Amino acid sequence: MNLKVRLLIIMFISLFSCFSNQAQIKEKVFLHESCQPNSNIKSELNEAQYVLIGGVPQWVTIKGKDCSNPIVLMVHGGPGIPLSKYHDSLFQDFEENFTIVHWDQRGSGRTYLAQLESEELTLDMITNNKLSVDLLVKDGLEVSDYIRKKLGQEKIIISGSSWGSFLATKMIHAAPNKFHFYVGLSQLVSGSKNYTESYKKVKAMALDRDDKAALNILNKMGPPSWSHPSSFGKLRRIINRYESETASNPVEWKVSEEYWPPW
Numbered sequence: 001m002n003l004k005v006r007l008l009i010i011m012f013i014s015l016f017s018c019f020s021n022q023a024q025i026k027e028k029v030f031l032h033e034s035c036q037p038n039s040n041i042k043s044e045l046n047e048a049q050y051v052l053i054g055g056v057p058q059w060v061t062i063k064g065k066d067c068s069n070p071i072v073l074m075v076h077g078g079p080g081i082p083l084s085k086y087h088d089s090l091f092q093d094f095e096e097n098f099t100i101v102h103w104d105q106r107g108s109g110r111t112y113l114a115q116l117e118s119e120e121l122t123l124d125m126i127t128n129n130k131l132s133v134d135l136l137v138k139d140g141l142e143v144s145d146y147i148r149k150k151l152g153q154e155k156i157i158i159s160g161s162s163w164g165s166f167l168a169t170k171m172i173h174a175a176p177n178k179f180h181f182y183v184g185l186s187q188l189v190s191g192s193k194n195y196t197e198s199y200k201k202v203k204a205m206a207l208d209r210d211d212k213a214a215l216n217i218l219n220k221m222g223p224p225s226w227s228h229p230s231s232f233g234k235l236r237r238i239i240n241r242y243e244s245e246t247a248s249n250p251v252e253w254k255v256s257e258e259y260w261p262p263w
Contacts, residue, residue, distance in 0.1 A: 029149040035067040036152075045099055048084075048258060050114060051146055054139045059110035060146070063087060064099030070157055070180070071099045071147055075140065075171070077162030077186065079131075082109035089254035099151065103143045105136055105167075109259070133170060140171045144178050161185035195224040195232070202238055214238050 034043045045064040050057035061084045064071075074091070076083040083090065084102035091100050104111040107129075115129075147156060158179050160168025165184045172182050199218070206214040217238065221231045244250050 029146055031152050032067060032150055035150075045151075050110075051143070053142045053146070054106075054135070056106070057111070057114045058106070058139065058143070059084065059104040059114070060143060061087065061102045062099060062147070062150070063091075063101075064095050067099070067151060069097060069099050071101060071151055071153055072157045072159055072183075073101045073103065073140075073144060073147060075158065075160040075164035075168040076102070076105065076108070077160075077164045078108065079105065079163045080108045080112075083161070084109060085255050085259040086253050088256055089252045098157075101143075101147050101156075103140070106139060107131055133167070136167055137170045137174055140167060141175050141178065144171070144175070148178065155180045157181060157183065159183040159185060162188065192225065195226075195235075198239065199223050199235060202235060202242070205242060206238070 032045065034045070045062050045067065047063075048059070048061040051060045052058075053060075059082075072094070074083050082102065082104040084104055087100065087102060094100055106112075144156060144158070148154065155177075156179060158168050158172065159182070160166070162185070165187045168182060168184075172179055200223075203215070203218050205211075206218060217234050221228070221234055224231070226232065
């Protein structure tokens with residue numbers, strides 16, 4: 001082998017090694033300026049940005065009044081329904097005593113938007129983009145590490161709602177040392193039992209109210225288990241209506257401006 005060929009091989013190996021190392025590089029996380037020891041800066045935490053998680057940009061928001069407050073990572077449900085877009089109407093009051101962190105999971109919210117902006121949406125892209133519980137757990141733990149380093153706290157609180165309650169408990173089992181404790185909202189336990197009890201309760205309420213429109217829908221679809229995918233949505237719409245009519249202080253689900261579509 002002559003010298004020229006050897007040099008070409010060495011250059012190729014060096015370039016390959018360089019690209020491989022770049023692929024493994026993670027964003028360096030700097031401690032927030034107001035979280036620095038003996039810092040005179042006491043600014044509010046209000047960050048909304050993409051963070052490289054699992055090799056892809058994922059949307060993370062951090063909002064709170066004081067860096068020393070306990071941190072709560074909200075793991076949203078759906079799958080695919082991020083809570084970050086509703087922060088101002090649902091979680092703003094908690095900022096006084098907690099730092100609230102939202103993370104848009106893969107395939108959700110602005111994390112999904114980043115993927116759409118970098119790739120053309122095709123059927124192949126959708127079907128070949130394999131999501132799994134293990135992958136999302138790994139992402140969630142990486143987000144937890146990012147927050148802990150960014151805000152200089154050894155442990156955080158984690159809260160999961162609906163699908164997020166399943167994902168959050170998986171994260172805790174995988175790395176319990178990262179978390180103070182867990183708060184479950186709309187905790188998943190048994191979907192089939194939940195649907196059955198919900199149907200019974202709503203039908204009893206409809207009978208009590210003599211709500212003929214609701215009873216007509218409920219009688220047509222029948223009790224679970226359902227074969228038609230729209231049945232759950234029909235039940236949920238009746239539940240939402242009854243909730244809004246009976247709640248003394250109904251929640252407003254206002255979408256933040258950063259989620260408004262550009263058009």
